[in-house]
Amino acid sequence: MVVARRTSRDIRSESRLDVLHAVLSAGETTRGAVAASTGLSAATVATVVGELIVEGILVETKTTAGRIGRPTATIAMSAERGRVVGVDVAETYVRAVLFDTALAQLAAVELARDEHDLDPDSVVDAIGRAIDRLLAQERVSRGAVLGVGVALPGLVQGDTGVSVVVPNWSWHTVELDRLRERVGLPLVVDNPLKVIATAELWLGRGRSHTSLVTVNLGTGVGAGIVLEGSILRGATNSAGEWGHSLLVLDGRRCRCGRDGCVEAYVGVPGIQQTLREIAPEHALLALDLQRDFIIGMAEKADEGDAAVSEAIDRTAYYLGSALADLVAVVNPEIVTLTGWTVWRLGEHLLPATRERLLSQSPGGSAQGLEIVVSDVGTSSVATGVATIALERFLADAGLLTTRIPIAL
């Protein structure tokens, strides 16, 4: 076994990462609160915070004089250190979001895409145009952009990989080089599952839990896994492909080409299929766009539509069963749900999903388990990949050396 060695420099860098993590998670905090939440000594926190203030990463925001002792200063990320861009590339759109260096969302630009056009050149072009438009609209100079992160569903490593999520849409070194050239700014590219895990780790339940699974539900589905405060990437950056694990041996054909995948039941086309099995002529099935279908499901459920309620119940049964498999293998402290199906349909799905999950998880694996909607918010992909871009900037500036994601 080869274990990465830890040096004093690594420890110093880990302290910085932990301090940044604590400040970013808290928004505004104090040195004392950082020491309490990280377990670092007050002296170490004071040293690290001092260095990060000199480097323009942190700022003191205000000073509160107590009745006794020295005044207490609050600290925060320095929002004005620069700008970071996160780009969410999906089948049907490219969305570029501008963040300050405190990861507050400032503005966004969304370009619609033809979901049938999977030519990497056209995707590269759309990403480039979205970023250009965003920077022009917000009058941000390119020199102020510390990093750009792009979440790509078809991203694979190595030469022979095949895209899971979108058949025939896989990105290799050559396409990434083209993207890098087109963007012309410091760039990181990562898989959406690693991206949502990063967002959950820095800005969601990762602030209070060391092991978690965050599940993304949309057209496609997948899981981001955080263990001991680090993102599980796997041997080929493919960990978390729970959407293409089996729910039903030899079951429904999945768009990945295999049969019985979780995604074929709880991805939006899978939910449409479930409704079709219950009520083949249901009006919602005539809607052209998946998002309209999901919005319609929520509305019809509120109106007491029996077929829709039945479809939601079956979907919760599928989802709870499939989540139980993930819980059986990984045994996390908490499962969070994210993605646009969840934003619209989460409150309808969650109670029955939770019940099925808890009853199906073997032995002690669900003991104390929480299952909740993620509180990262609706731009979790863009936020996550912007966070990775910010981490990468800090690493390239020599401010961090370890626990940096291996984004490409």
Place this chain on the structure above:
Amino acid sequence: MVVARRTSRDIRSESRLDVLHAVLSAGETTRGAVAASTGLSAATVATVVGELIVEGILVETKTTAGRIGRPTATIAMSAERGRVVGVDVAETYVRAVLFDTALAQLAAVELARDEHDLDPDSVVDAIGRAIDRLLAQERVSRGAVLGVGVALPGLVQGDTGVSVVVPNWSWHTVELDRLRERVGLPLVVDNPLKVIATAELWLGRGRSHTSLVTVNLGTGVGAGIVLEGSILRGATNSAGEWGHSLLVLDGRRCRCGRDGCVEAYVGVPGIQQTLREIAPEHALLALDLQRDFIIGMAEKADEGDAAVSEAIDRTAYYLGSALADLVAVVNPEIVTLTGWTVWRLGEHLLPATRERLLSQSPGGSAQGLEIVVSDVGTSSVATGVATIALERFLADAGLLTTRIPIAL
């Protein structure tokens, strides 16, 4: 997020663990080879090895004079530092194995058990008798025993857990206290999945891979998971319960009470059921013992029995499908197979299992993946839990402080 802090003392302890790991894995090695395999500096290795020799953990075995330079000494674990006992508690037997402190197997005692008797008192008694008999037979004084490890299939944490593997057989603090009293020696108790992962980590493919899954196939089935050189325990020590993840939604009833679990298809009773579906009157189904059934399957397959060959093919299809789910989520470098089904039937199962696994693993998750029979050997459970007992002894002696399993 709370991250465990690392101190200089931890680093020193990790260096010791890495050196011990390297020496134990190699059997006999040199300081130079240890430095090369651990990534530690030659100076650090020299210091750590010197300390461990003084403490009687390592010994110099021989000195080889090269043609130039100083003579090179080989080092090894000090086999005579003491004895360690590993106890494998299964449904049908209790097996106690004696090891020296180089983890060489010296002797074993096996007591048959009535598999219907799940009373913890009778299990405690059988464990105690097996250890007593082993020590008496080998004339080992109790003072020479540095530690005893017991692998318990029904082990749970917390107050409300239910045994997964053997219904109604769950061990809580009270039974563990009784066991501790009966054994009267330094005791660790752990879950068999964590135990086989430990054996694979120290003595198997963990020597050459940092992320792996080892799968145990017998009456029950489960997975031990190693990530970044550490065993994945999970929030409630329940990670790896892949045997009770779903293979077929609403499929065969599993002995855990749920439907469609992997174990209901690839555990021995599952394989019996598959043969029964193909040839209800097959002579092998009349055999009383599961082990005889598996031995008979191998023999009949060699003789060209069509029903048995079909049952093996279907089992490989189930097993490959279920392993693909594990690979999709965890994305390890290698999968190893262990357990008595594998020792007897492995060569018949492996080719078709590998083919199905590779074709079913999504995207890049099986890229470069190896799937092999574990080379830890047929006492992997006893060896693994003896290894944990040895680690615990080293920790209690102040020789290690981190990365120690949380065995009870």
